[in-house]
Amino acid sequence: MSKRTENYLEKRKILVDKALEKFMPKPSNLAGDVIRAMHYTLFAGGKRIRPVLCIAGAEAVGGSADGVLPVACALELIHSYSLIHDDLPALDNDDFRRGKPTNHKVFGEAVALLAGDGLLTLAFTLMARYGLEKRVDKEALLRVIDLIASAAGYKGMVGGQVADISYEGKDPDPSVVEYIHTHKTGALIAASVTAGTILAGGNEEEIQSISRYGQHVGLAFQIADDILNIEGNRDVIGKGIGGDKQRGKTTYPSVFGITKSKDIQNELVDRAIEALNRFDKRAEPLRDLARYIIRRRS
Amino acid sequence: MSKRTENYLEKRKILVDKALEKFMPKPSNLAGDVIRAMHYTLFAGGKRIRPVLCIAGAEAVGGSADGVLPVACALELIHSYSLIHDDLPALDNDDFRRGKPTNHKVFGEAVALLAGDGLLTLAFTLMARYGLEKRVDKEALLRVIDLIASAAGYKGMVGGQVADISYEGKDPDPSVVEYIHTHKTGALIAASVTAGTILAGGNEEEIQSISRYGQHVGLAFQIADDILNIEGNRDVIGKGIGGDKQRGKTTYPSVFGITKSKDIQNELVDRAIEALNRFDKRAEPLRDLARYIIRRRS
Numbered sequence: 001m002s003k004r005t006e007n008y009l010e011k012r013k014i015l016v017d018k019a020l021e022k023f024m025p026k027p028s029n030l031a032g033d034v035i036r037a038m039h040y041t042l043f044a045g046g047k048r049i050r051p052v053l054c055i056a057g058a059e060a061v062g063g064s065a066d067g068v069l070p071v072a073c074a075l076e077l078i079h080s081y082s083l084i085h086d087d088l089p090a091l092d093n094d095d096f097r098r099g100k101p102t103n104h105k106v107f108g109e110a111v112a113l114l115a116g117d118g119l120l121t122l123a124f125t126l127m128a129r130y131g132l133e134k135r136v137d138k139e140a141l142l143r144v145i146d147l148i149a150s151a152a153g154y155k156g157m158v159g160g161q162v163a164d165i166s167y168e169g170k171d172p173d174p175s176v177v178e179y180i181h182t183h184k185t186g187a188l189i190a191a192s193v194t195a196g197t198i199l200a201g202g203n204e205e206e207i208q209s210i211s212r213y214g215q216h217v218g219l220a221f222q223i224a225d226d227i228l229n230i231e232g233n234r235d236v237i238g239k240g241i242g243g244d245k246q247r248g249k250t251t252y253p254s255v256f257g258i259t260k261s262k263d264i265q266n267e268l269v270d271r272a273i274e275a276l277n278r279f280d281k282r283a284e285p286l287r288d289l290a291r292y293i294i295r296r297r298s
Numbered sequence: 299m300s301k302r303t304e305n306y307l308e309k310r311k312i313l314v315d316k317a318l319e320k321f322m323p324k325p326s327n328l329a330g331d332v333i334r335a336m337h338y339t340l341f342a343g344g345k346r347i348r349p350v351l352c353i354a355g356a357e358a359v360g361g362s363a364d365g366v367l368p369v370a371c372a373l374e375l376i377h378s379y380s381l382i383h384d385d386l387p388a389l390d391n392d393d394f395r396r397g398k399p400t401n402h403k404v405f406g407e408a409v410a411l412l413a414g415d416g417l418l419t420l421a422f423t424l425m426a427r428y429g430l431e432k433r434v435d436k437e438a439l440l441r442v443i444d445l446i447a448s449a450a451g452y453k454g455m456v457g458g459q460v461a462d463i464s465y466e467g468k469d470p471d472p473s474v475v476e477y478i479h480t481h482k483t484g485a486l487i488a489a490s491v492t493a494g495t496i497l498a499g500g501n502e503e504e505i506q507s508i509s510r511y512g513q514h515v516g517l518a519f520q521i522a523d524d525i526l527n528i529e530g531n532r533d534v535i536g537k538g539i540g541g542d543k544q545r546g547k548t549t550y551p552s553v554f555g556i557t558k559s560k561d562i563q564n565e566l567v568d569r570a571i572e573a574l575n576r577f578d579k580r581a582e583p584l585r586d587l588a589r590y591i592i593r594r595r596s
Binding site: 025029030031033034035038085088090091108109110111112113114116117118120121122124125127128129131132138139141142143145146149150152153154155158159160161162163165166176179180183 | 323327328329331332333336383386388389406407408409410411412414415416418419420422423425426427429430436437439440441443444447448450451452453456457458459460461463464474477478481
């Protein structure tokens with residue numbers, strides 16, 4: 001990763017972390033257990049890729065981080081919720097994530113399930129309240145809520161997850177793996193960057209270009225994850241290696257092999273950057289992030 | 299239940315059922331399993347109490363059912379999601395609901411969990427899209443989204459659920475059982491009727507009165523459920539009787555006994571109706587519904 005991308009990511013990540021601290025409730029009353037569990041996964045060392053993409057999507061059309069922070073944070077809450085639910089015994093049954101015991105290992109299945117539900121709903125509270133408390137284009141905000149809810153739901157993450165499960169152990173199929181990845185991971189990543197552009201007042205052409213960028217980057221991101229699951233270093237990624245294969249997961253390497261998967265990944269990054277053709281240097285962070293996403297080690 | 303209340307409920311329920319059919323996606327692609335599971339619980343014979351309260355809350359200030367239907371449906375989606383997650387083995391581990399096998403018994407735990415997630419997110423899609431596609435006061439709509447998300451989250455349902463679990467098998471405590479019931483069930487019921495009044499353009503005083511009504515009715519509703527769990531007829535309520543006691547659940551009867559619980563319930567209904575003092579005959583359905591809620595048999 002270039003020094004410039006590193007600095008950009010780090011600065012935006014700090015903004016996001018501070019805002020998340022501010023938005024998150026303190027554990028105090030009878031709901032303390034679930035609030036602690038929500039905190040646990042939210043502050044377990046995430047890279048804040050989705051919030052940073054949301055900010056970069058705003059900045060690319062002249063917007064600011066401040067103007068999208070509540071939505072950026074909502075995206076991280078939704079991402080955290082999805083990790084907690086994915087790790088549950090009923091789904092992936094993972095004991096470790098980012099080198100720490102998963103939520104249900106610490107808080108039990110019941111509280112973990114509810115912590116996921118709590119993070120998901122809090123995301124919508126944050127976004128709606130933003131529109132009530134600050135001067136925001138309410139039409140744009142409703143469009144963003146619709147976009148994000150759809151990307152998280154059966155048309156996005158939930159749909160990808162269920163296909164992922166149904167195809168465990170079955171013969172790998174190119175169209176299925178594309179469906180799984182674009183839905184399970186791609187949809188929320190695409191929604192993240194697009195939400196930033198919409199909120200920052202980007203025009204329709206800009207919104208469409210950024211959305212295309214997001215779709216390519218989102219798919220490349222999940223392919224990179226598949227590859228890390230095979231080639232990665234356990235200490236760096238913080239969970240077991242080879243888990244996908246053990247479970248018979250449908251992944252890009254399982255369908256296309258490692259070499260072809262890397263080619264597809266590189267092509268997706270090229271196409272993502274191409275989608276930004278008409279943007280000026282304010283889109284440079286987005287270009288850097290696209291390259292970073294396939295070079296990261298965790 | 300009086301013939302009048304019965305007619306009112308039935309007519310509104312038909313509107314809601316039709317709208318739900320329209321809003322729900324057809325199972326078609328790779329997400330078919332989860333969509334079928336979402337349908338299963340959503341159309342498993344619910345009474346549509348929350349949507350009907352939302353409509354009645356609108357009508358009490360001169361609004362119409364049509365003007366709040368997408369939000370009324372969103373409330374039922376959220377209610378259905380909460381039933382699916384509550385029934386999961388990690389939480390209440392219930393095999394039957396409304397006389398049918400619970401969602402995870404039919405679709406498996408993984409799909410049931412995701413079906414809940416899918417219903418919850420679809421609720422927010424419905425609400426946001428309503429504001430984009432129809433002429434709606436966007437400020438009011440954002441307020442409603444905030445209200446409903448908060449009622450579903452750690453400040454409401456999720457908070458009540460986690461307290462419910464933490465206090466299983468412990469000594470019954472009056473303040474704890476009130477917390478559990480007002481959060482687990484009361485919050486979403488109060489939000490339902492209040493959302494209708496907000497969307498229909500009720501003034502602040504009306505909104506506050508309706509909210510008070512909703513809080514009393516919401517608590518009375520859950521106490522009625524507790525009592526049905528002891529005195530109810532298995533064939534009518536469609537699940538086992540006495541389950542709360544077996545699990546050592548903190549309920550009103552376990553804390554106060556049956557007789558006192560019924561007194562509290564009656565007093566709550568009186569106070570709910572009192573909160574409607576300044577409303578004219580357009581609030582009559584709300585008055586009837588308050589009485590119905592503690593007299594129902596399932």
